[in-house]
Amino acid sequence: MTQKPTLTDEAPAVxxxxxxxxxxxxxxxxxxxxxxxxxxRSQPLGAAALLLICFFVFVAVFAPLVAPYxxxxxxxxxxxxxxxxxxxxxxxxxxxxxxxxxxxxxxxSLLIGVVTTGVSLVLGTAIGVVSGxxxxxxxxxxxxxxxxxxxxxxxxLLLFIAVILGPSVRNTIIALTVVITxxxxxxxxxxxxxxxxxxxxxxxxxxGAHAPRILALHVLPNLLASVLTLxxxxxxxxxxxxxxxxxLGIGAPPPTPSWGLMLSEGVRYVERAPWLIIVPSIALSxxxxxxxxxxxxxxxxxxxxLQRRAxxxxxxxxxxxxxxSRLAPxxxxxxxxx
Amino acid sequence: MIxxxxxxxxxxxxxxxxxxxxxxMIMRLVPGDAVSLQLQDxxxxxxxxxxxxxxxxxxxxxxxxxxxxxxxxxxxxLGTSFYSGESVVDLFLARIPVTVQLGLMAMMLGAVLGLVxxxxxxxxxxxxxxxxxxxxxxxxxSVPNFVVALLVLTGLxxxxxxSPPIVYTxxxxxxxxxxxxxxxPVIALGTGxxxxxxxxxxxxxxxxLGSDYIRTVRAKGVRERVVIAKHALRNSTIAVLTLLxxxxxxxxGGTVIIERMFSLPGTGQLIYQAVLxxxxxxxxxxxxxxxxxxxxxxxxxxxxxxxxxPRIRSGKALS
Numbered sequence: 337m338t339q340k341p342t343l344t345d346e347a348p349a350v351x352x353x354x355x356x357x358x359x360x361x362x363x364x365x366x367x368x369x370x371x372x373x374x375x376x377r378s379q380p381l382g383a384a385a386l387l388l389i390c391f392f393v394f395v396a397v398f399a400p401l402v403a404p405y406x407x408x409x410x411x412x413x414x415x416x417x418x419x420x421x422x423x424x425x426x427x428x429x430x431x432x433x434x435x436x437x438x439x440x441x442x443x444x445s446l447l448i449g450v451v452t453t454g455v456s457l458v459l460g461t462a463i464g465v466v467s468g469x470x471x472x473x474x475x476x477x478x479x480x481x482x483x484x485x486x487x488x489x490x491x492x493l494l495l496f497i498a499v500i501l502g503p504s505v506r507n508t509i510i511a512l513t514v515v516i517t518x519x520x521x522x523x524x525x526x527x528x529x530x531x532x533x534x535x536x537x538x539x540x541x542x543x544g545a546h547a548p549r550i551l552a553l554h555v556l557p558n559l560l561a562s563v564l565t566l567x568x569x570x571x572x573x574x575x576x577x578x579x580x581x582x583x584l585g586i587g588a589p590p591p592t593p594s595w596g597l598m599l600s601e602g603v604r605y606v607e608r609a610p611w612l613i614i615v616p617s618i619a620l621s622x623x624x625x626x627x628x629x630x631x632x633x634x635x636x637x638x639x640x641x642l643q644r645r646a647x648x649x650x651x652x653x654x655x656x657x658x659x660x661s662r663l664a665p666x667x668x669x670x671x672x673x674x
Numbered sequence: 675m676i677x678x679x680x681x682x683x684x685x686x687x688x689x690x691x692x693x694x695x696x697x698x699m700i701m702r703l704v705p706g707d708a709v710s711l712q713l714q715d716x717x718x719x720x721x722x723x724x725x726x727x728x729x730x731x732x733x734x735x736x737x738x739x740x741x742x743x744x745x746x747x748x749x750x751x752l753g754t755s756f757y758s759g760e761s762v763v764d765l766f767l768a769r770i771p772v773t774v775q776l777g778l779m780a781m782m783l784g785a786v787l788g789l790v791x792x793x794x795x796x797x798x799x800x801x802x803x804x805x806x807x808x809x810x811x812x813x814x815x816s817v818p819n820f821v822v823a824l825l826v827l828t829g830l831x832x833x834x835x836x837s838p839p840i841v842y843t844x845x846x847x848x849x850x851x852x853x854x855x856x857x858x859p860v861i862a863l864g865t866g867x868x869x870x871x872x873x874x875x876x877x878x879x880x881x882x883l884g885s886d887y888i889r890t891v892r893a894k895g896v897r898e899r900v901v902i903a904k905h906a907l908r909n910s911t912i913a914v915l916t917l918l919x920x921x922x923x924x925x926x927g928g929t930v931i932i933e934r935m936f937s938l939p940g941t942g943q944l945i946y947q948a949v950l951x952x953x954x955x956x957x958x959x960x961x962x963x964x965x966x967x968x969x970x971x972x973x974x975x976x977x978x979x980x981x982x983x984p985r986i987r988s989g990k991a992l993s
Contacts, residue, residue, distance in 0.1 A: 484692035487965040491927035492945060496961065499949045500700065576818040580931055583820060584946070599824060603935075606831045613828045617821045625816035632812065 375637055382633020388626035396442040403436035407593040416609045426611040428601065434611060438619050440593035445623060448505060448588075449574045452512040457567050459513070460520025465551055465559070467521070468528030479525070482518040490515050494577060498586045508587045512574055523566050527559035534558075561638035568631035572624045579620055595620045675980065682976050686969045693965045697958055698740045743958065753955030755948075762959045765944060772842070773933070773940035777925045779860045784867025785918055789907075791868070792875025797902050799880060807872065814869035819928045823862035823935060830858075842938055859932045866928070867921045874917050878910040912978070919971045926964055 376383040395402055404424070405411075411431040419426045425434040467478040485493070497511035531537060531554070540550050579596030581587030588594040590601075595616040602612030746753065752762040795807040817825075830836045838855045845852040882888060883906050891905050892898075929942035937943070941960065948956035 480688055480692055483689045484696055484965075487689050487693050487969050488696075488961055489923050489927040489964050489968060491930050492961055492964050495930065495946065495949050496697075496700065496957065499952075572816065580818060580820060584931060584934065599821070603824065603827075606828050606837070607835070610828045610832050613824050617817075617825055620821060621813075621817045624818070625813060628812055628816050 375633075379633035379637050382630055382637065385626040385629035385633060388622065389630060392442060392623055392626065393446060395439055396446040399439050399443045403433075403439040405433040405436040407437045407440040408432065408591045416605060418609070419611055425615045426609065428598070428609070428612055429605060434598075434615050437593040437598055438595070438615055441595040441598060441616065441619065442623070444505065444588055444592060444594045445575050445578055445620075448509055448512070448578045449571050451509050452516060452574050453567055453571045455509075456513045456516040456570075457520050457563060460517040460522075461524040461556075461559070461563055463517070464521040464524025464526075465528050465555060468525035469532060469547065469551060469555065475525075478521075482521050485514065486518045486522075490577070491580065494581060495584070495586065498581055503586050503589045505588050505592065508578060508581055511581075512577055515577075516570055516574065519570060520563060520566065523562050524559055527562050528555055531555050531558045561634075565631055565634045565638060568627055568634055572627035572631065575620065575624050575627070678980050679977055682973045686973050689969055690962070690966060694744065694958075694962055695740065697961050698736055698743075701952075701954060701957070752959040755956050756953045757951055762955050765956065766941065766959065766963070769939055769941045769944050771844075772938050773926070773929050773942060775845075776856060776859055776863065776929055776933070776938065776940060777922070779856070780863035780925050780928075781867060781918060781921060783860060783864035784871055784921065785914070787864070788868040788871025789875055789914065791872040793879060793902065793907060795872065795876045796879035796883065796906075797898075804876075808876070811869040811872045811876075814865050815873075817865070819862045819866055820931045820935060822865055823858055823932060826858050826861060838936065840937060855936065855938070859936050859938065862932055863925050863928045866924065867918075870921065871914060871917060875910055875914055878913045879906050882906045882909040915978070916975050919975045922971055923968050926967065 376386075409432065411427060411433070413431070414423065414427050415431045416429055417423050417427040417431075423433050423435065425438065427433055428437070463478060463482070467475045488496075493515050494511050497514060498507060501507035501510060534554075537550060537554050540554055545553075578587055579594065579599070582592075582594040582596030583600045584596075585600065587596055590597060598616040599613060599620075602609070602616070605612055743753065750763070752766075754761050755765060758765070791807050791811070795804045798804045827837065838858060839851050842855060843851045879902075883902075888901060888906060891901055896905075926942070929940055930946055931942070932938075933940045933942035934946050941963075944956065945960040945964075947953075948960060
């Protein structure tokens with residue numbers, strides 16, 4: 337009974353065949369690898385940034401193995417030595433190896449960056465999602481508090497908290513977390529407001545799903561992209577802020593190897609020993625650059641332009657703001673107040 | 675429109691009040707106040723220290739201090755500095771000109787350069803020029819302003835053995851010295867703004883260049899230069915103005931570190947020293963001033979948007 341199938345018979349049947357219900361997505365090694373591959377293909381610059389970040393993390397984690405010397409050991413005979421075979425990037429005014437200090441500085445930056453970004457990402461997202469999903473009085477109160485934290489320029493608030501708590505790595509983390517959490521809150525809340533009105537959330541609510549289930553299964557996965565993108569850009573900001581604080585002398589206390597501290601110590605020897613400024617500057621800039629680049633690439637990759645356009649048409653004001661929040665998240669802090 | 679403006683203003687007032695409460699709370703909740711910091715090495719008896727606290731009103735409960743402060747602030751009295759004994763308003767007024775000069779020049783530099791770069795990149799989209807400019811923009815966003823300042827300083831010191839004068843002089847007294855001193859800070863603060871303005875200009879120019887009305891203009895036979903300069907650019911100005919408004923906060927924040935580096939006597943320097951000294955009245959006034967400036971900018975931007983887009987006024991577009 338085999339009949340030669342004609343195009344008209346077969347093709348639509350194949351194309352429109354109902355897909356079998358997809359098994360729940362599991363996040364295995366393979367999925368991650370596939371996601372990574374598509375990302376690398378569509379965003380070569382982002383892939384390069386990722387590579388740089390891997391390098392940065394590697395150097396920071398294995399600092400004791402990579403660094404030629406102890407970062408706080410003072411070679412009293414070799415003070416302000418220019419770069420040479422013994423000291424690849426020279427030594428500072430106390431005879432410490434600049435390369436080793438730079439490498440350990442990556443450790444400090446990474447530690448502060450990971451902890452701060454991680455904590456404020458979780459905290460800010462939780463606050464934003466809950467506040468956006470439940471709305472009403474809770475939302476109003478929470479958002480006004482967040483607004484007021486954001487209304488104080490970041491560096492002033494940082495200065496304030498860091499000085500009051502005293503200079504240490506832990507207190508730098510606390511200060512930065514306070515400053516950054518509202519940014520995550522804002523983006524998470526805005527996305528929650530959007531997702532909340534989607535038909536699938538309504539459907540879930542109609543089937544009687546409880547709020548925690550809806551939040552975990554339907555809301556959170558849908559705002560992950562925005563939050564992660566912001567996370568990458570914020571990470572860059574945290575690295576800058578950390579070095580700014582230690583540059584001002586209220587971040588990590590000396591002898592801690594920190595890029596900002598190295599810069600502030602090097603200022604006095606600008607003419608005699610420019611490598612004291614140049615080496616940490618380059619390290620700092622490259623680290624920030626790669627996180628910014630990654631954030632940029634993630635944004636383009638995870639949020640195709642088409643979707644954004646459709647969204648913009650619905651919400652008038654959103655456009656300029658959204659653009660801003662993408663380009664300069666720290667600048668567009670007070671958006672979405674209602 | 676008026677209703678909308680009033681609502682925005684009300685929102686601003688609420689935020690400002692919360693900022694004040696917030697500042698008071700953090701300052702009073704942590705250990706170590708101005709008096710104990712000031713007297714820690716002098717061996718003054720506890721009774722005398724308490725007397726000093728009473729004089730400054732530090733022994734009152736937090737809410738009493740907050741209430742007193744608010745009452746005075748409304749009457750234009752922001753208190754007196756614990757250290758110099760000068761009125762905070764005077765301290766502030768003496769230092770504002772430097773910061774305003776610095777901030778305005780940096781923002782102008784950033785806006786002009788950023789617009790040029792952004793427009794050129796958009797006009798040559800996809801070309802090498804565009805690519806290079808985009809990469810430059812991200813790169814400039816990534817070098818913190820104090821690092822830019824340091825690198826410029828280092829370069830000038832190595833190649834020209836030149837460094838800016840250390841003591842600040844006003845532009846009226848000695849213009850050359852002033853210009854030499856303020857040039858590097860302006861460049862350092864301006865580059866970050868330049869990068870973000872360039873990127874925003876580029877993307878919003880591309881958006882408008884792809885739209886229907888630009889096609890119509892082109893079809894009319896208008897020269898490409900005019901299309902870009904007159905029709906497309908004009909449509910992007912609002913977005914850029916918004917960004918510049920928000921940029922103000924960054925520039926002001928940046929002045930704290932830059933003013934300290936170059937020992938410019940501006941408000942940034944004032945707040946830094948006040949925080950270190952726990953000079954409460956000055957810290958409170960500075961923080962609230964900065965926050966107020968920011969909130970006002972935001973409200974102005976909101977009103978600007980509302981003026982342009984009637985949907986926002988009715989509150990329907992926001993949700």
